[in-house]
Amino acid sequence: MKTRITELFGIRYPIIQGGMHHVGKAELAAAVSNAGGLGVLTALTQPTPADLSREIARTRELTDQPIGVNLTFLPIVNKPDYPGYVRAIIDGGVRAVETAGNNPGQWVDMLKAGGVRVIHKCTTIRHALKAQSLGVDAISLDSWECAGHLGDDDIPHFIHLARAQEELDIPFVASGGVNDGRGLVAALALGAEGVNLGTRFLATREAPAHANVKQAILDATETDTRIIMRPLRNTERVLRNTAVDRIVEKERALGDAVKFEDIAAEVVAVFPRVIIDGEMDAGAWSCGMVVGLINDIPTCQELIDRIMAEARGIINDRLAGLAARTIVA
Numbered sequence: 001m002k003t004r005i006t007e008l009f010g011i012r013y014p015i016i017q018g019g020m021h022h023v024g025k026a027e028l029a030a031a032v033s034n035a036g037g038l039g040v041l042t043a044l045t046q047p048t049p050a051d052l053s054r055e056i057a058r059t060r061e062l063t064d065q066p067i068g069v070n071l072t073f074l075p076i077v078n079k080p081d082y083p084g085y086v087r088a089i090i091d092g093g094v095r096a097v098e099t100a101g102n103n104p105g106q107w108v109d110m111l112k113a114g115g116v117r118v119i120h121k122c123t124t125i126r127h128a129l130k131a132q133s134l135g136v137d138a139i140s141l142d143s144w145e146c147a148g149h150l151g152d153d154d155i156p157h158f159i160h161l162a163r164a165q166e167e168l169d170i171p172f173v174a175s176g177g178v179n180d181g182r183g184l185v186a187a188l189a190l191g192a193e194g195v196n197l198g199t200r201f202l203a204t205r206e207a208p209a210h211a212n213v214k215q216a217i218l219d220a221t222e223t224d225t226r227i228i229m230r231p232l233r234n235t236e237r238v239l240r241n242t243a244v245d246r247i248v249e250k251e252r253a254l255g256d257a258v259k260f261e262d263i264a265a266e267v268v269a270v271f272p273r274v275i276i277d278g279e280m281d282a283g284a285w286s287c288g289m290v291v292g293l294i295n296d297i298p299t300c301q302e303l304i305d306r307i308m309a310e311a312r313g314i315i316n317d318r319l320a321g322l323a324a325r326t327i328v329a
Helices: 004-009 026-034 049-062 082-091 105-113 125-134 157-167 181-189 211-219 242-257 260-267 271-276 289-293 300-325
Strands: 015-017 039-042 067-073 096-101 117-122 138-142 172-175 195-197 225-228 236-239
Touching: 004 138, 015 026, 015 039, 026 039, 026 049, 026 067, 026 300, 039 049, 049 067, 049 082, 067 082, 082 105, 096 105, 105 117, 117 125, 125 138, 125 157, 138 157, 157 172, 157 181, 172 181, 181 195, 181 300, 225 242, 242 260
Parallel strands: 015 195, 039 067, 067 096, 096 117, 117 138, 138 172, 172 195
Antiparallel strands: 225 236
């Protein structure tokens, strides 16, 4: 299946693995790339640029296919060594970077000069247009369904992707809510050139997450995620647990007066405890509504093969059959 995204990144299928903290490591990224998608390392999961360089090298030992790196620009005072991470990416021969968070403008030219294709994660059309003006090569468009920081506009894919097709000149992918070939074909029909999967790839055998995390995904339904931190302008979709229930109750009780300090115990440094140690009530962790569609823990190869087989079946059988029965006046 060729799209502008597959041609841009040199991959077989228009499927990108989302950058996930403490999950986007060599084992998962290599497995996704070997299966025909674009596997993505998470830069800031690595403590230093030198650690990222070693993780890139480790991934290269596991796959000879294209890989990417997620580099999130955080709105914090003590910023990571972004120049060092960018140099590690370029020196490591990585040719695809997913930028996210703050405006990537000051880094786009440096990355592109190093031969890197840049796809920027956006939650609104206006931000996507800004990123396009900065020279990024593609957009990953987060909609209401997605995990993590989804913005405050609450626009679902059916509207968001159609609007992106109307406004953008560069290719874009749908991020959030995609589990199978149905989601891929729907995204393509709405103008996307591919899909970005996070939670779905978290629930694979190669994902370096605790078995408790994967079981929680299997047990969850589409109604089991919650929106938190909206009063703090840092809206995030997470899977419900006791810590999340406490956050929701604090935000309800305090309203606009809530401060980060009020919920810090439930959100600071909890990802390793959940993802690595399997402490499922330790705090809030990002999870998309797509959990309601996830019913197994396949390998990345099995998952991508299944997505593509289903997508081809929908296009060649169902849609072709509908077209054949259509009467043109």
